[in-house]
Amino acid sequence: MSWTLHFSSFPPPGGPLAIAPVPWDSELFGFPFYELRAAEAAPEALAAPLRAGLDGLPRGRPCLVVAGLPPDAVALARILTGAGFYPVETLLKIELPLARFRPAVTGRRFQTLRFRSASELDLPALQAIARSAFAADRLHLDPNLPPERADERYARWLANSLKAGEALFVLDDTRRGGLAGFVLAVRPAPDVYDVTLAALAPAHHHSGAGLWLYQALLQEAAARGLRRVLATISINNLNSLKAAERLGFTAASSVAKYHWFRPA
Secondary structure, three states: OOOOOOOEEEOOOOOOEEEEEOHHHHHHHOOOEEEEEEOOOOHHHOHHHHHHHHHOOOOOOOEEEEEEEOOOOHHHHHHHHHOOOEEEEEEEEEEEEHHHOOOOOOOOOOOOEEEEEOOHHHHHHHHHHHHHHOOOOHHHHOOOOOHHHHHHHHHHHHHHHHHHOOEEEEEEEOOOOOEEEEEEEEEEEOOEEEEEEEEEOHHHOOOOHHHHHHHHHHHHHHHOOOOEEEEEEEOOOHHHHHHHHHOOOEEEEEEEEEEEEEOO
């Protein structure tokens, strides 16, 4: 999903905090979602504006705010947790210059899987995979959120990405029929793919097909003349991290995600 958030400073004008509504999650979950950013300021200077900002959010129904911090921002994390935020996920940003890429899987093991661009006809099967594939992300891990809504978020993500013409690829299972998995990437620069979503159908879990899927994307990127591939993976997703490591990805940065939730 490639929509833009519109941040407003708090307290206005020019306060140390910035907050933006997240309209797609608000619509899907049925109550307001926001994203919070903190300026580079002494953490203790943020405590009072943070509490005032949270107190000013709409009441009468649930409300969720997400914030992302570098894992070593301990002082700022203490301010957030003191205001009621709680950690939900840590994401690792990884990268691979394609000049360094060497295939990790060869031979005939995955000869029945065919990598190709997705089409509109694939959408129902893609969404079925998406609704069953994710469990370790912040929206599924947060007990305040209904998991079926989190499942639907990924299904909508694919529909919007396909409509927007983003780089969405599938693995055809030519032996069993149907799709074995998919991978979605955006292009933040002409020579870069940023992998935003990938998943396998249940029948292909723990089969090594995930490694093949990532490798096929890297080969496709190289064939298109790209120079670098990025990805963001939850540290809870050890299988994907291991596959990325085998293909030569290295860590670039990380972010810890925090939620603040107020019930109705």
